[in-house]
Amino acid sequence: MEFRQLFSTIILIVLTGIIVKLFLNRTIRTAKLIRWWRLLSEKFHDHQFLKIPELNDNSQQNHLFRRVSLYLNSLQSLEDSDNTNLFSGVNPNDIVLSLNDNQTVVDTFLDARIRWTLTSRAGGACFTLTIRKRDKRRVLRPYLQHIHVVSDEIDSRKRELRLFTPVSGFSGEVSGGVRWRGVPFTHPATMETIAMEIDIKNKINLDLDNFLKSKQFYHRLGKVWRRSYLLYGPSGTGKSSFAAALAKTLSYDVYNLELSSISDDSELKHLLLQTTPRSVILVEDFDKFGTTRLTASGVMNFMDGVVSSCCEERVMVFTMTTKDEIAPEILRPGRIDVHIHFPMCDFNNFKCLASSYLGVKEHKLFSHVEEVFSSGATLSPAEISELMLVNRNSPSRAIKSVITALQTTSSPVVVAGSVGGESCKGTPDHGFKSGDSVDGGSGTLRKDGVKEIKKLYGLLRRKSSICRVSDSFVLDS
Incomplete structure (x- = not known):
């Protein structure tokens, strides 16, 4: 009896395997037939x-x-x-x-x-x-x-988001074979992490929001739907990080352009035409374009010429150290809509950095830091950020290191320029010339005089944080 049951079970398993195999073979054959039929039918169709x-x-x-x-x-x-x-x-x-x-x-x-x-x-x-x-x-x-x-x-x-840079392409391409090559854009900067006065930041966010919603308004006025920003200030004040944060806010790709690498006006125009909508065109060190092979007319056409009118839904960002060497017609309203000044770090910016890097909004040493800033001492945000980053595990040590560095910069300042035929190095130029009051012709400004002038300069800047010129405006951060 048990032998019969075992034999029946084996027979059942074998039959099940045969049926499954036949079914699978039929399914495979059916799939192949369908594929062959499609290929064959395509041969007989136009x-x-x-x-x-x-x-x-x-x-x-x-x-x-x-x-x-x-x-x-x-x-x-x-x-x-x-x-x-x-x-x-x-x-x-x-x-x-x-x-x-x-x-x-x-x-x-x-x-x-x-x-x-x-x-x-x-x-x-x-x-x-x-x-x-x-x-x-x-x-x-x-x-x-x-x-x-x-x-x-x-x-x-x-x-x-992607970051594009110009590279030489294949020999068969036009205009010297220069094209954009993209990589993922993963810069961590955001508007929240930028050390900037809150009212200035709010004005910028409002301006960006209005731009995104204004396509029909621009077209009704007969204007190209595009916005342009000029970021100017000393090195290390956060211009490039701000440009990255702006792109992240808009969710725009970034086209990073160095004018020194462009061979002529035609190549500059060619690269502009290759950019896509919803992008930020970042031109760094714009104040040095005079040392390149580009002409002033070519640069102005790049900014607002007929060719640039083909490039809507873009934001153009130009960074530079100073506006003094740029002709006013290049920076006129229409070519540059918003001017944003990035100064050396002050106490308000210091508190923003301390909150971001150290996680502290108040500290017993803040009053000492404010006193040192009010004495005329200054550092760039990048320098203060590095000190905080190195000492991030100890907020007190980080703030003390900033105080020490600030006190070092409050020593007699060498005037930027040329004294006695030698280049003089010191703190960034605050508008002083070699003919200003100097101590005994030695090329150094008296320490007390520097403090008073810097205090007055900072007070005047705070009172005129925004100045409207035609349809452009200037923001002092």
Whole structure:
């Protein structure tokens, strides 16, 4: 009896295995037949091939190319396809899919089968869309609208900011082969971490918010929807960090441009045309453009010329040490909308840095720090930040190190300029010239005189924190 039961069980298992194998083989055969049938049917149907290049005829970025790339990288069929590229996202757990060169992915829309192929060439990459001619009139337009909607949703849901720098490209490209190359933009600066007076920060945030909502208003006035900022002040005062925070606030990509690396006006124009909407164009050390191979007319056309009118939804940021060496017509309203001064650190900025770096809003040594600042001593925010960073585990030690450094700078100051035929080094230039009152012709200002003048200068600046000139305004931070 037991032998019969065991034999029946074995027979049942064998029969189950045979049935499963036959079913799987049939499923595999069916899938192969369907794939072969599709390939065969495509041979007997007329197809149309539409190309979407990365760059248009003017070497500008083709925005449809970017939208198609976002859309295809989100398809389930790409995940199931062979040779798909995998990249890490902004977060360590994020995996980003990307179409590989010469790879084909299939999509379906309104019962129409659409194939996409990515190819690379010297002038940039290109997508090829393959669709049956009988489906084109019915499907193509709503399909492209569908791509726009999906890509916008992806952009708004999870936009990875990128930092672009100009590099030499392939020999077959135009204008010397210079193009932008992008990497993920992960700068940690935000408006909250910037050491700046709160009222100035609020004015900037309001200005950015108004810009984002003003597309129709700009067009009604016949103006290009663009905003430009000038950041000026000594090195180490936070201009570059502010530009990064501004980009993070807007969720805009950053195009970082060094004018010294540009060969001529034509190349500058070419690079501007390659930028995309929703981007910050950052031009650092703008006051040194006179030492480059660019002309003043080329720079002004870059800022507000006819070519720049093709580049809407952009914010242009120019940084420099001083405005004294720039011709007024270059910085006139219309070319520069907002002027923001970044001074050396004062007591209010010190408290912002102490809150960010040390986590303290009040400390028994603050009164001593304020007294040293009021004596005319000063450091750049970068110098104070470094002292706090090194001593971040002990707020008292960090603040004492700042006091010591400030007291060192309050010693007699050497006038910036030339005395006795030798270059003199000291604190940053506060407007004093070599002909100002000096102590015995030695090239040093009397310590008490420096204190009083700096106090007066700071008082005047605080009383005139914002000055409107035509449609531009100046902010003193």
